[in-house]
Amino acid sequence: MTRYLRPRTLDEALALRAGDGPLTILAGGTDVYPVRTQRAAWFEPHNRDLLDLSLIPELAGIDHAPEGIRIGAMATWSAIAQADLPPAFDALKQASRQVGGVQIQNRATIGGNLCNASPAADGVPPLLALDAEVELASPGGRRRLPLASFVLGNRKTALAPDELLVAIHVPAQPAEARSTFKKLGARAYLVISIASVAINLALDAQGRIASLRIAVGACAAAPQRLSALEARLLDQVSSRALAESLSAADLAPLSPIDDVRASAAYRRDAALVLVRRALAGLLSSPLEVAA
Numbered sequence: 001m002t003r004y005l006r007p008r009t010l011d012e013a014l015a016l017r018a019g020d021g022p023l024t025i026l027a028g029g030t031d032v033y034p035v036r037t038q039r040a041a042w043f044e045p046h047n048r049d050l051l052d053l054s055l056i057p058e059l060a061g062i063d064h065a066p067e068g069i070r071i072g073a074m075a076t077w078s079a080i081a082q083a084d085l086p087p088a089f090d091a092l093k094q095a096s097r098q099v100g101g102v103q104i105q106n107r108a109t110i111g112g113n114l115c116n117a118s119p120a121a122d123g124v125p126p127l128l129a130l131d132a133e134v135e136l137a138s139p140g141g142r143r144r145l146p147l148a149s150f151v152l153g154n155r156k157t158a159l160a161p162d163e164l165l166v167a168i169h170v171p172a173q174p175a176e177a178r179s180t181f182k183k184l185g186a187r188a189y190l191v192i193s194i195a196s197v198a199i200n201l202a203l204d205a206q207g208r209i210a211s212l213r214i215a216v217g218a219c220a221a222a223p224q225r226l227s228a229l230e231a232r233l234l235d236q237v238s239s240r241a242l243a244e245s246l247s248a249a250d251l252a253p254l255s256p257i258d259d260v261r262a263s264a265a266y267r268r269d270a271a272l273v274l275v276r277r278a279l280a281g282l283l284s285s286p287l288e289v290a291a
Contacts, residue, residue: 073111
């Protein structure tokens with residue numbers, strides 16, 4: 001018989017996680033329950049015990065510190081959308097309002113979004129653009145990884161069998177940093193991304209690009225940064241023309257696929273348009289520059 005386990009401390013949860021037999025980790029449940037329902041409809045057995053993390057205080061909350069911001073793995077998308085966060089987090093807040101409807105946003109967690117590791121996960125590009133790290137815990141201790149080293153591919157992460165995702169850590173961002181998130185789907189809401197883009201940008205006192213991070217989702221096995229493009233645009237003078245200068249060659253690292261939502265060629269073209277629009281919007285809006 002399937003057991004429902006609901007620990008109240010992280011140590012208790014880690015002990016259960018390291019015990020005999022595989023567990024299904026339950027955070028908000030917005031991914032778990034549809035999968036279980038589908039399997040039941042096709043008479044496929046699903047006998048894993050459930051490990052519910054919802055009562056563990058350490059996994060919740062959004063905390064500010066001089067070195068950066070810590071987001072608990074159980075923080076919901078609604079909590080992130082409503083949090084008092086600096087403009088560098090605007091892309092993450094915009095993405096949070098694109099994860100399903102309000103009911104889903106009230107339940108779904110940022111940690112679940114990362115561990116589910118969908119190539120189209122809306123939460124990953126904004127966090128990549130924030131240079132985020134994940135904190136993982138096991139009975140043997142804790143470790144931190146860059147997010148890009150945690151999400152490895154379609155439904156693949158670096159999470160060890162005895163580990164849990166505890167928090168996401170975002171380093172302190174420049175005060176002048178701004179960000180934006182753009183997503184293309186078959187409709188405006190309640191849709192999986194065909195392509196998505198998050199950009200984090202800061203200018204120096206001369207109006208040149210002082211820092212830039214560009215991440216694209218749904219166009220590779222995992223969302224990824226466009227590091228070569230970032231390096232090319234660094235120190236360039238801010239202008240809308242700069243965004244229009246981007247070409248397909250700048251998105252060469254992407255490897256989109258054909259599926260029921262779009263062809264690879266369409267995804268590549270759409271990603272280029274989204275990157276241009278996102279960058280143009282940031283460069284043409286009133287941006288603070290470093291003093």
